[in-house]
Amino acid sequence: MSIEDWRNRINELDRELLRLLNERAEVALKVGESKREAGVSLCDHTRERSVIDRMCAENPGPLDDRAIVELYRAIIHESRRIQSRGGQAEVGATVKHRSDGSLRVAFQGALGAFSETAARKLLGDDITLTPRESFASLFEAINDGSADVILAPIENSLVGFVHASYDQLLDSDLHIAGEVIIPIDHYLIGCPGATFESIASVESHPVALDQCRRFLAANSQIERIPADDTAGSVKRVIAAGDPTRAAIAGKLAAEQYGGVILREHLEDSSENYTRFLLLQPTPETDPAADKLSLVIELPHHAGALHNALEPFARRDIDLLKIEGRPVKGRPWEYCFYLDLSGSSTDLEVTEALNELREQRVEVRVLGAYRAAPVPAG
Numbered sequence: 001m002s003i004e005d006w007r008n009r010i011n012e013l014d015r016e017l018l019r020l021l022n023e024r025a026e027v028a029l030k031v032g033e034s035k036r037e038a039g040v041s042l043c044d045h046t047r048e049r050s051v052i053d054r055m056c057a058e059n060p061g062p063l064d065d066r067a068i069v070e071l072y073r074a075i076i077h078e079s080r081r082i083q084s085r086g087g088q089a090e091v092g093a094t095v096k097h098r099s100d101g102s103l104r105v106a107f108q109g110a111l112g113a114f115s116e117t118a119a120r121k122l123l124g125d126d127i128t129l130t131p132r133e134s135f136a137s138l139f140e141a142i143n144d145g146s147a148d149v150i151l152a153p154i155e156n157s158l159v160g161f162v163h164a165s166y167d168q169l170l171d172s173d174l175h176i177a178g179e180v181i182i183p184i185d186h187y188l189i190g191c192p193g194a195t196f197e198s199i200a201s202v203e204s205h206p207v208a209l210d211q212c213r214r215f216l217a218a219n220s221q222i223e224r225i226p227a228d229d230t231a232g233s234v235k236r237v238i239a240a241g242d243p244t245r246a247a248i249a250g251k252l253a254a255e256q257y258g259g260v261i262l263r264e265h266l267e268d269s270s271e272n273y274t275r276f277l278l279l280q281p282t283p284e285t286d287p288a289a290d291k292l293s294l295v296i297e298l299p300h301h302a303g304a305l306h307n308a309l310e311p312f313a314r315r316d317i318d319l320l321k322i323e324g325r326p327v328k329g330r331p332w333e334y335c336f337y338l339d340l341s342g343s344s345t346d347l348e349v350t351e352a353l354n355e356l357r358e359q360r361v362e363v364r365v366l367g368a369y370r371a372a373p374v375p376a377g
Helices: 003-038 045-058 065-085 114-123 163-171 206-210 213-218 230-240 251-257 304-314 347-358
Strands: 104-108 128-132 149-156 175-183 187-190 201-204 223-226 245-249 260-263 273-280 291-297 319-326 334-341 362-369
Touching: 003 065, 045 065, 104 114, 114 149, 114 175, 114 230, 114 251, 114 273, 149 163, 149 175, 163 319, 187 230, 187 251, 201 206, 201 230, 206 213, 206 223, 206 245, 230 245, 230 251, 245 251, 251 260, 291 347, 304 319, 304 334, 304 347, 347 362
Parallel strands: 104 128, 104 149, 175 362, 201 223, 201 245
Antiparallel strands: 149 273, 175 273, 187 245, 187 260, 291 334, 291 362, 319 334
């Protein structure tokens, strides 16, 4: 057979694989429906591990066991995701609304910020938005009675953790009720009458400026001015009416303040996403929760981190993220933020957490919620 013949055979097999994967997904949806009716958690690590072990045992090759493990972990993760979706919206959160059905959502920045886009994607348009100037004031919005929940950025796919937001979360008593991931597309926005050639300065949040380094390097005649937030920069530029000034922000900010888009998609990478956490004062476990966030503080001795992670590894619980941060007031001691696949109602997760506590590890569960899908590019 020629190379083209073999490629045609691969195409045939790919079509059959696609049909079988979707058939498996349909069955997984039925399993999810049965679990919800029975009040059983969607996560079952014992079952998932047995599936992978069985497929490795039955594997005739030439794929090795490592490949089988990776492939089936991806298949199982996707099955769990569509089970949690259950035919409903891919994003959502379990939150308590006010007695009149309203929900006040606080976020850092001005109207038109990326946080507003995230809030509407997660909670819909029937919400009341409460902009706050800083992360410190954002995390006080519930205590001072101006909001019911807050939406805070926690990490960006290019620059990593939003430490200012994360540190405020650790200092608060808030609980994670949901998450949402949105793409970050940057635009150069001027006032009516401005042209690209007239721009002499551009302002935005330092992170946004950093994510547009190639554009700014190619236009070194434009002065960069760091500011507190992206949408607020647009608001100031439009209010000034100066055609030599511009801002870098999202498209929604241009629409909000009547700005003119002078250049589109300034970001260096198209794989630019920000993950936001929805936080509320009381813990509410979503029945469809498939992700758990927690913080652990370890005793200061050799092997402490290894010993803390081992209970998860032994039970094949997938750790999605681990991030270390200094403990305030205790120099050279650290706490660790963990995201893991599972829920606080899962037996194996509960056993792992109990084992940590037996090791004198301080464990604070931040919340169990539905994992947000990364938007299609």
